[in-house]
Amino acid sequence: MEQVFNFSAGPAVLPKPVLAKVQEELLNYDQTGMSVMELSHRSAAFENIIESAEALFRELLAIPDDYHVLFLQGGASLQFSMIPLNLLRPHQSADYIITGSWSKKAVTEASKQGTINTITPENPYIIPDYTHQDLSSASQYVHITSNNTIEGTRYSRYPKTGDIPLVADMSSHILSDSIDVKKFGLIYAGAQKNLGPSGVTVVIVRKDFVGNASDNCPTMLNYETYVKHKSLFNTPPTFAIYVMKLVLEWVKQQGGVKEMEVKNKEKAQMLYNFLDESKLFKNPVSKQNRSFMNIPFLTESKQLDEAFLKRAEQEGLMFLKGHRSVGGMRASLYNAMPLEGVQKLIDTMSQFEKENR
Template sequence: MKTVYNFSAGPAVLPKPVLEKVQEEMLDYEGTGMSVMELSHRSGAFQEIIDGAEALLRGLLRIPDDFHVLFMQGGASLQFSMIPLNLLGPGQTADYIVTGSWSKKAVKEAEKVGEVRTHLPNSQHSIPQFSRDDFSKDARYVHITSNNTIEGTRFSGYPDTGEIPLIADMSSHILSEELDVSKFGLIYAGAQKNLGPSGVTVAIIRKDLVGRAPEHCPALLDYETYVKHGSLFNTPPTFAIYVLKLVLKWVKENGGLEGMEARNREKAELLYSAIDQSGLFHNPVSPENRSLMNIPFSVEKDEVNARFLKEAKEAGFEFLKGHRSVGGMRASIYNAMPLQGVKELVDFMKNFERELSEGGS
């Protein structure tokens, strides 16, 4: 089989040992004679899977006891609606720090429910520090997208919101570095970057924020529904939760968050250094706000970007094309991307630049 390196922003690369375990258990999960895809979500076998996934996640993130862990569907996009429906009533205000495309979409959904005050940094390439005085006095919550997949930025330090609950979309960098969950009221993440395959969404919500939805809120948009039914009110994405559990086990076996962060910083430093030392490639993000997960880069001429992408794909580097709103290239180097993949990409970039220079193009 051809060796490729998958730099997709999501659905993204999965750890090879996880895929091999899935392959091994595809037809018979732990002696049941059935695939996980065939197991009833009411069965004891699946209950062990979902309980095990929660236990692993709690251990890795050191989630305090006063938080619920929920497994849902709909991705981060559904959370954009669920959050205001549960926590923001008519005439009430929420503050949103808008640092990229996804936080803009979150604002649009919140504005359908209540009042939204937005905070817009002066540049899409940097994120300033925020303190309690920056936010509305009566804000119900403050929302951030802590890592911007498209723009390649991240918060270097989380806002001090005082008594206001801080809510974070961590879809593209959860489990990539150490994290103090207690500083947040709600953390949510689509699984398809660092947690597992697409189809399942994780929410980590402080218990006092549950049960606030109005009576007219649909059951599947009410966090309390998932709490009361252990995320099993309806059929959950069973296979995705199973793979998520395997990914969490892989993270634990490979040093937990400390191990992931060390490797991720090594990979990111290698690629950023190559870009910064290059006379061809450029990354626009302020160094203090550079993402460890999503690294955009480009050259000045569109035709050279196109040539690079074509030759990179032929060499086995997949999904390097930048988001259509940004252009250029983007390398997403999530937990499962091996260091060797980044090393080979850097070598390819250097060879491309040298050949371009020698060719006089």
């Protein structure tokens, strides 16, 4: 089969060595005579998987001991509800910085649980450097979407919130660049972009954030439930956690997060350099806030956009269509996207431009 490159925003490309390992172990995991998909989540074999996954997360992100690492279900979207249910008491408020579609969705859900103050940049493609002076003094936490998958923006500098805890949705860039976990009260990420297949969501939460849920918080939405049971209160997405563990091992073998960041910046800069010089393709994002993971671009017309997408698919460049809310194209360059995939995209864009100018 001719090689294809998967530029989907998620579920996204996985490392080939990880897929090969899954194939190798699919029928018989670790001499158990069973597939991982058949293993009881109470078995010693699976407990070793989930404990190894947590240990790798802690190592790769240098997560301090005063943080829990939880493996949950429901995607990052369920965290839009879980966070206020666990962090807001009646009559308390939180600040949400709206930089894109997903932060708007987070506000919609959080507003059902408490008072939400919103801060919105004037330009959707420029994220200002926010400080505690921009925030509400009574805010219990500040929520951000640190990388915007649809709009292709990211924070060049995280908000300086002072004593107010910072909460971040890092679904589309976790493990792609270095972060200081201590600057955040809570980090969450759906796995289906940089961590593994869909089905599992990682929550890194400071210990003092746990145990404060409102009395009407459902058991399954209370972080304390998963802390007490080590993410095994009910049957977790066992296969997704297993694949995620393999992805974490692969990241470590590649040199860890710092090496991933070097490679990701190189890939992104290659594409941005082409876009900046192109007479046909354009990227709308300000240079200081350009995402390394999700790069939107477009031509001068919808007709040319559609023609390029058809051409790209013929060349084995898959899932480049932009989100329906913004149109155009979008290349997602997650950790597992190889350099040659980006180069082939650039070559195809260059040839298409020559034929259409």
